[in-house]
Amino acid sequence: MTVEVGSLRRATSDSDSAIRPQNAIPVLLVASEASLDVGALTAGESTQLAALPGASRGALWLTARRALRLALAGTGRPTDTSAHRFPSPVASLSHSADLAVAAVLAADHDGVAGVGVDIELDRVPDPRTASFFLTESERGWLDSVPTDEVPAELTRLWTVKEALFKADPGNADTALRDYEVADPAAMDGRATRPGEIDFQYVSLARPRGVLSVALALSESWKVDPVQTVDFDLMASRISSLISVPIERLAPDATIAELVPDSFMFIEVAVDLQEEFDVILSQHDLRDVHTLGDLAQLLRSRQAEQANV
Amino acid sequence: MNLSENDLWLLSYYRSSEINGALFFGRVARTMRPSKLQAEVTHHFADEAQHARYWTECINDLDCDPVKLRGSYQDQYLQAAGMPANLMEVMAITQVFEKRVIGQYHQHLKAPGLHPRIRQTIERIMEDERWHIKYVRDALTEMEGRYDAAHVAETVERFSQADQEVYAKTLAEYGERVAFLRAEAEAR
Numbered sequence: 404m405t406v407e408v409g410s411l412r413r414a415t416s417d418s419d420s421a422i423r424p425q426n427a428i429p430v431l432l433v434a435s436e437a438s439l440d441v442g443a444l445t446a447g448e449s450t451q452l453a454a455l456p457g458a459s460r461g462a463l464w465l466t467a468r469r470a471l472r473l474a475l476a477g478t479g480r481p482t483d484t485s486a487h488r489f490p491s492p493v494a495s496l497s498h499s500a501d502l503a504v505a506a507v508l509a510a511d512h513d514g515v516a517g518v519g520v521d522i523e524l525d526r527v528p529d530p531r532t533a534s535f536f537l538t539e540s541e542r543g544w545l546d547s548v549p550t551d552e553v554p555a556e557l558t559r560l561w562t563v564k565e566a567l568f569k570a571d572p573g574n575a576d577t578a579l580r581d582y583e584v585a586d587p588a589a590m591d592g593r594a595t596r597p598g599e600i601d602f603q604y605v606s607l608a609r610p611r612g613v614l615s616v617a618l619a620l621s622e623s624w625k626v627d628p629v630q631t632v633d634f635d636l637m638a639s640r641i642s643s644l645i646s647v648p649i650e651r652l653a654p655d656a657t658i659a660e661l662v663p664d665s666f667m668f669i670e671v672a673v674d675l676q677e678e679f680d681v682i683l684s685q686h687d688l689r690d691v692h693t694l695g696d697l698a699q700l701l702r703s704r705q706a707e708q709a710n711v
Numbered sequence: 712m713n714l715s716e717n718d719l720w721l722l723s724y725y726r727s728s729e730i731n732g733a734l735f736f737g738r739v740a741r742t743m744r745p746s747k748l749q750a751e752v753t754h755h756f757a758d759e760a761q762h763a764r765y766w767t768e769c770i771n772d773l774d775c776d777p778v779k780l781r782g783s784y785q786d787q788y789l790q791a792a793g794m795p796a797n798l799m800e801v802m803a804i805t806q807v808f809e810k811r812v813i814g815q816y817h818q819h820l821k822a823p824g825l826h827p828r829i830r831q832t833i834e835r836i837m838e839d840e841r842w843h844i845k846y847v848r849d850a851l852t853e854m855e856g857r858y859d860a861a862h863v864a865e866t867v868e869r870f871s872q873a874d875q876e877v878y879a880k881t882l883a884e885y886g887e888r889v890a891f892l893r894a895e896a897e898a899r
Binding site: 644665666667668669670672673674676677682683684685687688 | 734735738739741742743744789793794795796797798799800801857858
């Protein structure tokens, strides 16, 4: 199955609390209860298997590697699993009971610094351990949860924290409670290791438990710039809003003729401000007569507001 | 027919304004980036469309058909206060308008001899209107960082003044149709 983990984009207002959902990032999830055939291992995989202590550990490893192989193949990647080290910007593994799950980004994404997955089946963390993996505010929220729902919520948050940890490329010295989710009640949302790195995650209820997938966000993604004002891009957006062929939207085209409906003009104005991350005032718009004027205004406001 | 001509006109005016509100918020919603506010504006858009339906049903239940009206209260706002130029101004004009709507419906509830079916419709709509006021107020508070708190307050004030002008003009224009409102306004 494929899950979509909400992607993030630079905030355009203080009210957006730093990041906001934009386009979801697909992650392919593959579950396996069967093991990979030892005879099918690559040289690198054979070396890794040989280094594992104990037969039971080896059996789990083979099950997880089968899930990972299938997920890599499903996303069009080379299937030698030994090429992947964890934390990985592309893949993650988890197992619970006899089931292994692999999560692999459907396509490479510059904005993703790490992928993490965790599944828990038939197991509930001891509530007394909550202080080891939940922050104070998360525990405060948990205190408000009806008693009969606490085990399920605790398990879900455990998988979220594990997925965050696995997704974090800088997790060497971190503990699970170093990660904080923005809304502990949310099945999908934002999380952070404060001051270090941001995440997006999603949790899925499964028949015997719960599974969570997390993406760590790279700096380049977090500062994904808004569109730079370009006349053609502006005209393209206006064309789709007012259903006028783009060929008619020349720089000297008069706005009053193109958009005679005042409600429609509001729609155009708000849309362009959202798209180009600028604020226009009534006063600004009073002096705008042509599309060329509008493009120039958007450009100058974008430049001014970027320097604030 | 259970409605006087004036009552039918007024309920049709409400209906027309709700339709225009739905169209307005639908347009705003589709310009916004996905966000909590966009979800709320979309909800608002759906509420306004439902309210128009409630009025249609109310009028029909009173054995009448709605009158087709072209103008609406919102149209006059734009003439009086100018077009909202950005999302904050859209929220500011919405706050002022929603307060006016609640005030209007509240006054209508006090009209003597109000038909129970009309009362039921107004009370049903007012439940949603209270939420509209709250989410818009919260949105404006959150926007204070980006747009400057003083500017937000000035904008709300500017639209409030326009609202008073428009309301006075509406009463003057349709005084006979809404006599119970005018009597109340003059008593203040």
